[in-house]
Amino acid sequence: MPAVTETREQVEKLGKSSYEWGFETDIEMDVAPKGLNEDIIRLISTRKEEPEWMLEWRLAAYRSWLKMKEPTWAKVTHPPIDYQDVHYYAAPKKKDGPKSLEEVDPELLRTYEKLGIPLHEQAMLAGVEVPEGEEARLPVAVDAVFDSVSVATTFRKTLSEAGVIFCPISEAIRDYPDLVKQYIGSVVPVADNFYAALNSAVFTDGSFVFVPKGVRCPMELSTYFRINAKNTGQFERTLIVVEDGASVSYLEGCTAPMRDENQLHAAVVELVAMEDSSIKYSTVQNWYPGDENGRGGIYNFVTKRGACRGARAKISWTQVETGSAITWKYPSCILQGEESVGEFYSVAVTNNHQQADTGTKMIHLGRNSRSTIIAKTISAGKSDSTYRGQVKIMPKASGARNFTQCDSLLIGDQCGAHTVPYIESRNMTARVEHEATTSKISEDQMFYCRQRGLSQEDAVGLIVNGFCKEVLKELPMEFAVEAQKLLQISLEGSVG
Amino acid sequence: MNAIAPITLSLEPFAARLSDVKGEDRKAAAGALARTGLPTPRVEAWHYTNLRALSGRVFADAPVGFDETAAQAALTRILPPDAAIATLPRLVLVNGRFAPTLSSTDLPEGVSCTSFVQSPDFGILASPDREGMVALNTALADDGVQIIVAPGKQAGQLVLVSLALGTDSDVSFHPRHSITLGEGASLSVIEIAASENAGAYLHNPVLTCAIAEKAHLTHVKIQQEAENAVHLATVYADIAVRAAYDSFTLGLGSVMARHEVHATMHGNHAAVHVNGAQLLAASQVGDITSVIAHAAPDCISRQTVRNVLSDHSRAVFQGKVLVERVAQKTDGYQMNQALLLSPSAEINAKPELEIYADDVKCSHGATVGALDDDQLFYLRSRGIPDDQARQMLVEAFLVEAVDLVEDEMLRTVLHQTLATALSQRVGAAEKTA
Numbered sequence: 001m002p003a004v005t006e007t008r009e010q011v012e013k014l015g016k017s018s019y020e021w022g023f024e025t026d027i028e029m030d031v032a033p034k035g036l037n038e039d040i041i042r043l044i045s046t047r048k049e050e051p052e053w054m055l056e057w058r059l060a061a062y063r064s065w066l067k068m069k070e071p072t073w074a075k076v077t078h079p080p081i082d083y084q085d086v087h088y089y090a091a092p093k094k095k096d097g098p099k100s101l102e103e104v105d106p107e108l109l110r111t112y113e114k115l116g117i118p119l120h121e122q123a124m125l126a127g128v129e130v131p132e133g134e135e136a137r138l139p140v141a142v143d144a145v146f147d148s149v150s151v152a153t154t155f156r157k158t159l160s161e162a163g164v165i166f167c168p169i170s171e172a173i174r175d176y177p178d179l180v181k182q183y184i185g186s187v188v189p190v191a192d193n194f195y196a197a198l199n200s201a202v203f204t205d206g207s208f209v210f211v212p213k214g215v216r217c218p219m220e221l222s223t224y225f226r227i228n229a230k231n232t233g234q235f236e237r238t239l240i241v242v243e244d245g246a247s248v249s250y251l252e253g254c255t256a257p258m259r260d261e262n263q264l265h266a267a268v269v270e271l272v273a274m275e276d277s278s279i280k281y282s283t284v285q286n287w288y289p290g291d292e293n294g295r296g297g298i299y300n301f302v303t304k305r306g307a308c309r310g311a312r313a314k315i316s317w318t319q320v321e322t323g324s325a326i327t328w329k330y331p332s333c334i335l336q337g338e339e340s341v342g343e344f345y346s347v348a349v350t351n352n353h354q355q356a357d358t359g360t361k362m363i364h365l366g367r368n369s370r371s372t373i374i375a376k377t378i379s380a381g382k383s384d385s386t387y388r389g390q391v392k393i394m395p396k397a398s399g400a401r402n403f404t405q406c407d408s409l410l411i412g413d414q415c416g417a418h419t420v421p422y423i424e425s426r427n428m429t430a431r432v433e434h435e436a437t438t439s440k441i442s443e444d445q446m447f448y449c450r451q452r453g454l455s456q457e458d459a460v461g462l463i464v465n466g467f468c469k470e471v472l473k474e475l476p477m478e479f480a481v482e483a484q485k486l487l488q489i490s491l492e493g494s495v496g
Numbered sequence: 497m498n499a500i501a502p503i504t505l506s507l508e509p510f511a512a513r514l515s516d517v518k519g520e521d522r523k524a525a526a527g528a529l530a531r532t533g534l535p536t537p538r539v540e541a542w543h544y545t546n547l548r549a550l551s552g553r554v555f556a557d558a559p560v561g562f563d564e565t566a567a568q569a570a571l572t573r574i575l576p577p578d579a580a581i582a583t584l585p586r587l588v589l590v591n592g593r594f595a596p597t598l599s600s601t602d603l604p605e606g607v608s609c610t611s612f613v614q615s616p617d618f619g620i621l622a623s624p625d626r627e628g629m630v631a632l633n634t635a636l637a638d639d640g641v642q643i644i645v646a647p648g649k650q651a652g653q654l655v656l657v658s659l660a661l662g663t664d665s666d667v668s669f670h671p672r673h674s675i676t677l678g679e680g681a682s683l684s685v686i687e688i689a690a691s692e693n694a695g696a697y698l699h700n701p702v703l704t705c706a707i708a709e710k711a712h713l714t715h716v717k718i719q720q721e722a723e724n725a726v727h728l729a730t731v732y733a734d735i736a737v738r739a740a741y742d743s744f745t746l747g748l749g750s751v752m753a754r755h756e757v758h759a760t761m762h763g764n765h766a767a768v769h770v771n772g773a774q775l776l777a778a779s780q781v782g783d784i785t786s787v788i789a790h791a792a793p794d795c796i797s798r799q800t801v802r803n804v805l806s807d808h809s810r811a812v813f814q815g816k817v818l819v820e821r822v823a824q825k826t827d828g829y830q831m832n833q834a835l836l837l838s839p840s841a842e843i844n845a846k847p848e849l850e851i852y853a854d855d856v857k858c859s860h861g862a863t864v865g866a867l868d869d870d871q872l873f874y875l876r877s878r879g880i881p882d883d884q885a886r887q888m889l890v891e892a893f894l895v896e897a898v899d900l901v902e903d904e905m906l907r908t909v910l911h912q913t914l915a916t917a918l919s920q921r922v923g924a925a926e927k928t929a
Contacts (some may be wrong), residue, residue, distance in 0.1 A: 393864075395840070413824070414821075416850070418849060418850045419847075421845075422846050423843070423847075424843070425842065427839070428838060428839055428841060431864065431866075432863065433862070434845075434861060435861040435862075437859040438849060438851050438856060438859070440855055
């Protein structure tokens with residue numbers, strides 16, 4: 001799992017500018033034919049054994065998607081995407097649950113091994129039936145999404161004792177239809193935007209989390225995404241609902257095997273936070289960024305949004321974005337509740353030919369709602385990185401407060417760093433502050449480090465980590481270690 | 497506000513005149529406009545300023561003749577004889593046309609001025625193919641002034657007055673001005689857009705400034721159009737090596753106003769200041785938009801914009817700083833601040849950095865808020881009445897931006913104009929209260 005120390009050693013072994021997760025697992029896949037039409041959607045829905053209302057919901061999304069156009073306002077360029085040239089469903093072939101690790105498909109195990117997942121956790125991921133009482137050894141519960149299908153969810157029992165539901169969303173649709181029906185699409189409506197509509201139509205899996213009133217989730221929840229099969233799109237859907245006074249911390253990590261073609265990833269994440277609750281959502285995104293000539297890589301078009309529905313609710317987004325050929329992602333907060341709090345901490349690193357257009361939206365509706373945005377952007381190579389954010393204070397948000405800080409660091413003279421904030425205030429008692437800076441690693445800083453014996457790349461790593469410190473400290477500890485390493489790896493070969 | 501934005505805005509208000517344009521430049525501009533239409537909120541640069549107010553109307557050419565006595569009276573009001581500004585050489589346009597009888601004949605040595613009608617030249621700096629309002633101006637330009645300062649001449653100060661006089665509502669004028677500074681020359685221009693007894697006209701001026709090596713142009717603008725008028729101005733400045741374009745705009749009038757600046761530094765060590773302030777009330781919309789392009793190394797740009805908004809007014813600030821790949825050692829700073837004085841006032845700000853060079857120092861900041869209670873308390877506790885205390889704070893807030901104007905005389909004019917505007921606002925507020 002990304003959140004374990006083993007990963008760190010693995011990462012350290014890396015060679016220059018190589019992509020650690022660039023392997024492909026050769027296991028039997030159950031793949032739907034390429035293309036998108038109502039039949040494919042019906043097929044997905046049938047495979048997932050979904051109720052009728054879910055199918056209708058998907059079809060409604062598909063029909064509105066047909067009428068929509070791809071957004072073009074982001075500062076990214078890519079050849080036109082042929083949405084009919086994608087497999088919208090790919091699942092590892094289902095077998096009966098293995099009794100021990102020996103029975104698990106060795107290819108699957110090898111994948112886990114390459115990912116640096118400890119053995120006992122591998123067993124759980126692979127669906128090995130664990131004897132009673134052996135569960136709570138790890139502090140993190142994991143839901144792994146392998147291509148479009150959630151492979152396993154660990155620690156279900158410990159969680160269910162606390163009353164927390166953590167399961168693949170496909171299961172939730174079957175087992176908790178009322179809950180899902182109530183909340184899905186309530187934060188990101190089916191026709192919200194082009195990619196969200198596409199996701200709503202074809203999403204195949206993802207995670208569902210429900211934390212009931214007053215419960216503090218006993219462990220960090222984690223989900224893990226890998227895109228494996230060729231020409232598959234990954235469309236996962238995550239829904240997290242936290243009731244009054246409850247709280248949860250959720251980690252998300254992603255990798256994808258190395259491929260020549262561009263792969264599509266269009267996820268939707270919805271968060272609902274009720275009165276006095278809090279959700280902390282952390283992401284380390286390390287999809288394959290393409291090679292140094294800009295060939296291949298993931299197109300990461302993600303819609304993430306949280307709604308603070310109750311008073312004093314809090315949603316905090318933390319992201320470290322090092323991967324993907326193109327990132328198009330704006331985790332947002334709708335601050336409806338009085339004194340609700342939205343936070344966005346982001347580090348986005350681009351190298352070679354990567355393009356990132358990422359930021360946030362803070363929509364203040366509730367009185368005395370507060371938001372903080374700290375965005376650190378690092379561009380190297382021939383990449384372009386854009387912070388695009390919106391802070392909107394609606395007329396009723398008296399006493400609302402926002403502070404935004406965007407800093408860009410440029411490494412090399414062939415890259416670009418851009419800042420596009422939109423500030424809209426319609427309440428005189430609200431206070432909004434925004435500041436942005438752009439700079440490079442100064443020669444003084446480099447000289448200081450080099451003079452003390454650090455190699456050029458270690459020096460860059462040290463300086464970049466310092467630059468990102470405010471964001472990295474928001475990550476759960478294990479993630480923070482990995483994120484620091486990832487930053488360094490992403491920037492390898494960018495200096496000198 | 498932009499709930500259902502139309503994709504294109506009809507050219508109907510200008511259709512009759514556009515169908516009749518002559519000459520290559522004008523035809524090309526009319527053609528570009530026919531393809532794109534007038535900008536709508538769907539166009540990123542016009543996201544916050546909606547020209548819908550122009551649709552459903554038909555704008556006619558402004559009348560050519562005017563009442564000389566009324567014009568003189570208006571000028572006496574705008575440039576009071578006892579003020580220092582009245583002693584400066586002046587160029588006057590009435591309803592978009594150059595008025596030689598109202599203008600000075602004795603311009604400073606080295607300065608020449610011709611009217612656009614005399615020798616029409618659109619120049620190369622404006623981009624009618626990209627900017628709808630510039631295309632409209634190019635197609636329909638009636639007149640304007642072309643000022644040239646000979647190399648090495650320190651030409652002092654010059655007043656440029658655009659007066660809307662006794663016009664009907666649905667009249668538009670599209671003057672085309674240019675200022676050309678020779679190498680090492682300098683000039684300060686104070687541009688005043690004002691009106692007398694005029695209706696809901698549209699004033700759509702385009703000014704192009706070519707500033708040669710080591711030349712220095714100061715451009716101060718005071719926009720005091722009629723309360724129902726629409727003012728949409730575009731300025732292009734092209735700045736060469738070690739040259740400077742130092743500008744300030746004060747927005748007070750019109751129901752909808754936009755001051756758009758495109759300043760490009762082509763030479764090393766060039767400098768640009770695009771400062772401004774707006775004092776808006778009622779349902780005014782005031783828009784300051786700028787694109788400051790660093791296209792050469794070692795250039796400096798500075799921008800400070802302050803808005804004070806009462807009633808239902810809305811201010812827009814869109815400031816883009818573009819640093820091209822060659823523009824190493826760029827030093828750019830931008831600050832945008834707004835003071836909201838009423839519960840229904842609104843500010844939309846978009847300070848934007850687009851940077852392609854690594855050895856740069858660029859930053860921007862933006863703040864939005866109400867008057868500071870602590871500051872108010874400080875003044876109140878010293879016995880200053882509430883109204884007066886508020887006015888002092890507002891004035892201080894705006895004066896900080898005005899004080900960036902280096903030319904002392906122009907700064908004084910701005911101070912006086914601002915003080916007058918503020919006292920009128922307070923007077924009006926008292927009347928309604």
